[in-house]
Amino acid sequence: MADHGKNPQVIRVVLADDEPLIRSGWATVLSVHDDIEVVAEAADGHAAVEHGRTADVVLMDIRMPGMDGLRATDELARSAPGTRVIVVTTFENDQLVWAALRAGAAGYVLKRSPASDLVTAIRVVHGRDAVLFPDALRRLAAPRRDAAHVPGLTPRELDVVRLLARGLNNTEIAATLYVTRETVKTHVGNVLDKLGARDRTQAVVRAYELGIVVAGESAQPWGR
Amino acid sequence: MLYQLLGAALLTPVAAVLALLLVTEISLARVLLLWAACLPASALVACVPLVGRLEVVALRELLGVAVPEHPDRVYLAVLTALHLFVGATLSAGALALAPGVPAALSPGRWRADPGAVAQVLLLIVVVLAVMAGAGLGQQRAARRLLRADPSRVIEELGRRQSLALELHDSVGHALSVILVQAMAAQTALRRQETVPVAEQSLGHLMGAARDAQQELDVLLRVLDEGSEARTPTLESLDVLVHGLAVECRADPVDRVPEAASRTAYAIAREAVTNALRHGRGPVRLDLAVGADVVLTVENEVAGRPPSGAGRGLVGMRMRARLAGGTFEQQEVDGTWRITARIPR
Numbered sequence: 001m002a003d004h005g006k007n008p009q010v011i012r013v014v015l016a017d018d019e020p021l022i023r024s025g026w027a028t029v030l031s032v033h034d035d036i037e038v039v040a041e042a043a044d045g046h047a048a049v050e051h052g053r054t055a056d057v058v059l060m061d062i063r064m065p066g067m068d069g070l071r072a073t074d075e076l077a078r079s080a081p082g083t084r085v086i087v088v089t090t091f092e093n094d095q096l097v098w099a100a101l102r103a104g105a106a107g108y109v110l111k112r113s114p115a116s117d118l119v120t121a122i123r124v125v126h127g128r129d130a131v132l133f134p135d136a137l138r139r140l141a142a143p144r145r146d147a148a149h150v151p152g153l154t155p156r157e158l159d160v161v162r163l164l165a166r167g168l169n170n171t172e173i174a175a176t177l178y179v180t181r182e183t184v185k186t187h188v189g190n191v192l193d194k195l196g197a198r199d200r201t202q203a204v205v206r207a208y209e210l211g212i213v214v215a216g217e218s219a220q221p222w223g224r
Numbered sequence: 225m226l227y228q229l230l231g232a233a234l235l236t237p238v239a240a241v242l243a244l245l246l247v248t249e250i251s252l253a254r255v256l257l258l259w260a261a262c263l264p265a266s267a268l269v270a271c272v273p274l275v276g277r278l279e280v281v282a283l284r285e286l287l288g289v290a291v292p293e294h295p296d297r298v299y300l301a302v303l304t305a306l307h308l309f310v311g312a313t314l315s316a317g318a319l320a321l322a323p324g325v326p327a328a329l330s331p332g333r334w335r336a337d338p339g340a341v342a343q344v345l346l347l348i349v350v351v352l353a354v355m356a357g358a359g360l361g362q363q364r365a366a367r368r369l370l371r372a373d374p375s376r377v378i379e380e381l382g383r384r385q386s387l388a389l390e391l392h393d394s395v396g397h398a399l400s401v402i403l404v405q406a407m408a409a410q411t412a413l414r415r416q417e418t419v420p421v422a423e424q425s426l427g428h429l430m431g432a433a434r435d436a437q438q439e440l441d442v443l444l445r446v447l448d449e450g451s452e453a454r455t456p457t458l459e460s461l462d463v464l465v466h467g468l469a470v471e472c473r474a475d476p477v478d479r480v481p482e483a484a485s486r487t488a489y490a491i492a493r494e495a496v497t498n499a500l501r502h503g504r505g506p507v508r509l510d511l512a513v514g515a516d517v518v519l520t521v522e523n524e525v526a527g528r529p530p531s532g533a534g535r536g537l538v539g540m541r542m543r544a545r546l547a548g549g550t551f552e553q554q555e556v557d558g559t560w561r562i563t564a565r566i567p568r
Contacts, residue, residue, distance in 0.1 A: 025404035090392070
């Protein structure tokens, strides 16, 4: 048996869903991956927050009795910035998904997603290096007409945020822009600061909302 | 009758002003012009909010129409305009006849020309009959147009929304469970030692599929009944509990709209049947009619409390939710109770 909770390579996951059969099913699916360990199950938002504080990733159902997944995500984003939340939803065109992303979720998966997507999602958000499923994010993107203040990003920072929105990680962005990874990290840091974002996902969400990145934008100035 | 006079009275100020402007000389053409001008004037007056509120009172008190809290504004304005115009026309007709009536009905006249008196009497009867007839017609129109819901469009939308919610919750949820358990079974089958886990998962999967099919079955049955509108209303509650061990206490149900009444009756029937079949001792049924219709049915639990997914319970929950209401079931100290709340 592995050295539970101490191996830094293992991603500690909490499963939050009010349906026990969903939790047990996921637990079985995830049990065969050595780098993922389910450390707790939660049937409502309160339990999700409680167990989530010490976990790496929380798989969060949105509709739960008592405290729902939205409020639990918001609570975790504020009190446990180290914990990533992936919201889980039955339907793709769910208005609540965008609300959850704004509340600080790092990404979302559908309940019908194949097991490999679930595992990828957990690894990507834990790595923090890239935005999860950027295509899905673009489909959900809802620009807000009332965007009052658009922060001034430099042209380079604009390039970086557009590449983030395409799901590229630091190494890929560095290769695309012919700069070092360190430079990319600096740019990303500045972008997060200027957009008031907690992480890359939130930065992309904000960028869509402010119209800095336009959903469906395909013409890239840097070519392919 | 009073209803028509009220319509005339409401239009009088406007009609008087129009009369001053239009009837510069007394001629049939001018009077007909005034009469025609009163129609658009009625429509305009009917759009005044205060007049609309007065109309609601008039419909409730004088015609006995159960006007909902928020009636459809367009329909209400149409009814009000009709009320004003018809009322003014009939009242003006009656008024025009009135001066001649005492003279025509004097004893001297009766002796001299009984035929003419009979004609006047007949005319009076005809005017009264037309007023009453118009009143009945307006009452029917009001009942048809101002139904319990603001408009049929919103009712239809609401119904679709509850249906979507119901499908989301029952079938959508079940499909998620089925998919996740199927993935679990697939994963567990890869290793010899986890094969029993796979078997378990397949068991859960089949259970979820079975439940979903049952819920869908009930949902379709409830929808079917709804479209046929054959279910009795709460008026038949007495018939339902007659001769059964049911203590029934119910508020008057005459103000409950038909759709809500049918839903409440169907839930009551299902709940009483359930309680008699699975519970013990007399069933207590309480029907409170307030802002909502609240139905409570309870009796003592016999043995095991009913399981959450029982067919009857699923049906009651769906009926309540499709009507925009809520349904709760609980067991407290050996008493099993269901509470259905249906908006009026």
